[in-house]
Amino acid sequence: MIHCLRQPWPWYVAGPLIGLTVPLLLLIGNKNFGVSSSLRHICAACLPAKVPFFQYDWKKEAWQLFFVAGILAGGCVAGTLLQNPGPMRVNPALLAEMKGYGMNVSFPELIPNSLFNWRVLLNLNGFLMIAGGFLVGFGTRWAGGCTSGHSIMGLSNLQWPSLVATISFMAGGFFMANVLLPVILKHLTW
């Protein structure tokens, strides 16, 4: 059993389970599934300032902070008890391309170690991960939601503006991954 759980879960198991998070949160407390607004609550709770966008009673939304704390704990369980013993299987074409940019791809983990580690934080690689994170926070709040709030919850409730948001997420991602990111990766030092 535990051996089976440690293998990567296929999409037809993981997808429906992720989808069930929608009715789960509705049933246990009438909550709309979403993750990115937790970042707004963190700002409202931790950064004192007279910014109207952060002046609201974040404690009323505290459930979401418990939810993301749970995600962190879940990551911990999956990364220890249920850790996949083998290397990740990645499309060989993608590995070959990244190797061409100078990335070390010999034993791929969930995220590439040569792009995400404390040592490269102060050079351009680190800047890339900070800039990317900034865009995630800025973009999701401007869009009013992320993959969970719009693409899963909004689409599940047949909200067409969430479809607009999802198409925009994908368009931005396709452009970055295929056009800009290859140019950036070529100029990194590894």
Added chain:
Amino acid sequence: MVKYLVSGLLFGVILVKSEVVSWWRIQEMFRLESFHMYGVIGSAVATGILSIWIIKKFRIKTWAGEPIEPKIVPFQKGQIFGGLLFGFGWAITGACPGPLFALIGAGFSVVIVTLLAAIAGTYVYGLLREKLPH
């Protein structure tokens, strides 16, 4: 609040075990090099649509007996502009907000920096909000 913590825990386990938190899987998705992410998101949405349809059809109530009201999403231009910017960030970091928390839990401590940058991005949006088109 424990129920939300446990829900998050289950969600976090699924995110990591299905590898949707992986930078590699996100690159494969945006380069059409794998079906995995499309399968995950597609079947998640199908399950969600069916679930909400059942909840509405049978007027199922919450455990506390309240009527369930899934949110209505009004259109605003930020869904396009912000959506594109989030797409850029998603392709760079290989993570949306949920996976950022899950990756930190899974032992990739440096992702804390990406999460702090995302919090900073949210904060700067809050500062500039009045000046941006919505």
